[in-house]
Amino acid sequence: MTDTLTPVLTDNWDQERSWTLEAYESRGGYGALRKALGMAPDAIIEEVKESGLRGRGGAGFPTGMKWGFIPQDNPRPKYLVVNADESEPGTCKDIPLMMATPHTLLEGVIISSYAIRANKAFIYIRGEVLHVIRRVQKAVQEAYLAGHLGKDIHGSGYDLDVVVHAGAGAYICGEETALLEGLEGRRGQPRLRPPFPAVAGLYASPTVINNVESIASVPSIIEHGHGWFAGLGTEKSKGYGIFSLSGHVTNPGQFEAPLGITLRELLELAGGVREGHELKFWTPGGSSTPLLTAEHLDVPLDFEAIGAAGSMLGTRALQIFDDTTCVVRAVLRWTEFYKHESCGKCTPCREGTWWLVQTLAALERGEGSEADLELLLDQCDNILGRAFCALGDGATSPITSSIQYFRQEYLDHLSHGGCPFDPAASTVFSSATAGAK
Structure with a gap:
């Protein structure tokens, strides 16, 4: 697998009036x-x-x-x-x-x-x-x-x-x-x-x-x-693709590389996570794909390897979140998006995403008990595979994966009676993702 950038689609992006x-x-x-x-x-x-x-x-x-x-x-x-x-x-x-x-x-x-x-x-x-x-x-x-x-x-x-x-x-x-x-x-x-x-x-x-x-x-x-x-990419995931790096990364942007490159390699090309902070979690293919963490930095970014890691390559939208980010609040924001964008045709998605927001919002405020995490997972289970299209499935992905990797952070919200993170950190997250759609 070639481990360098392979500009094909992006080759002439720097050309004067390239769109003509x-x-x-x-x-x-x-x-x-x-x-x-x-x-x-x-x-x-x-x-x-x-x-x-x-x-x-x-x-x-x-x-x-x-x-x-x-x-x-x-x-x-x-x-x-x-x-x-x-x-x-x-x-x-x-x-x-x-x-x-x-x-x-x-x-x-x-x-x-x-x-x-x-x-x-x-x-x-x-x-x-x-x-x-x-x-x-x-x-x-x-x-x-x-x-x-x-x-x-x-x-x-x-x-x-x-x-x-x-x-x-x-x-x-x-x-x-x-x-x-x-x-x-x-x-x-x-x-x-x-x-x-x-x-x-x-x-x-x-x-x-x-x-x-x-x-x-x-x-x-x-x-x-x-x-x-x-000849590019991996045995089963061939060719090149555009990887979109955004969020808490020094130089966000588009990186065209063979499928199979790792996030560690892309982060090196992008100057790494912003100075003074460490990677906390990331999405391999946009917010509708299960979250991954720093332990997955060396997983090849191809369809098979990301699937084996428990997520999906999706659209290769690599959203990078550092240690200042409240994972509960991030997941709540995404879930509010899916609730808003549900077309309303099927009950699991129309009603389910509304209930996901209610439960997540209460947990983010530090209300409820540990049993509400099981309630949240049960709600996801009643949506996954039962919605008319993939929107409902995608809405559950960040929730179930965040509880898998950051269950203690949900419990910290309950024990603190709210978000344990410094308010300034939440402001950083809010400004970084405002208008993302």
Whole structure:
């Protein structure tokens, strides 16, 4: 496994006006598209399969396999939908990617659409990031004018139109079927599956839904070949990815590295935990993944190793919390977010997240007894695996893992009649995470 940074998606982020078509093409941009148009669509799907690319939106499902599920004998139109509704607390990779180099995403959209034989693609972007929406819209316009989009692209006979759609700011629309509901003009709520989107997705037609980073990785695979991509990362988690470091770290930011790099290595690149403090806990994939601690610093950041450690790689949103952070208050803040963002469709999530907040808030105030920890775990157990979608499951992850690793801190709240941490430390945490959504 390569243990150094591997800038591919982020390679031109420091280029002057990197978001323009001129800057992108000056570094070989859209060369992979011309190569792809000379290939058979099935050959492209096979290339992506052989590369080992897995979904970069959290689930880690093999991308080429997902494309292969599209029934080509279905007479209905095929659609590609890019999930750019980045909303997981702590996740910040797709938005800077679209700001810095939207044409990388667009080239991936065109190649992917050609592979699945779609003539219409949608990029669903979180509505609050208006600056990103405008930048991607401008890139789409440039691509049309350059002949990369529209009719008979580069004389290949292939037609493609791309629509940039602004969401309405609902975290639930990061769930792929709720996203489809929003695209169709309805309230964002998850759909019952089956049927799965590959069979009956957008407008009841075969649909592929992929994360921004997944699609943006496709041009490099076509350009360099599946062997090059598979040579990065680990045996089962191949390729590279953008790791977002935030929180109590000296130099937070985006670090693009092969899957399998460790948090210890990333922290060294980021200047370590802020001076005078030590790592207390961290999230490997955003707040909906179980917490890990300093004992997990050397766990490879790949799907298998993080799973074996009891968490999930998720979106590689590495939120770093030092010894000034009250874990109970941090978990309460996250749980309040999930309660607010629950779409209300199913009882376990709608009612369960409300009760989680009530119980956690009482414990944070130092009210109740040790038996309330078991009550809290029982509430999580009644949500986990019983909600309509993964939002409910994600809401329980920080709670159960925090009790596993920091049970004594919950008990300290009870014995102190409130948070035992210095109020100034809580202020640090509050300012560091304010507005995280």
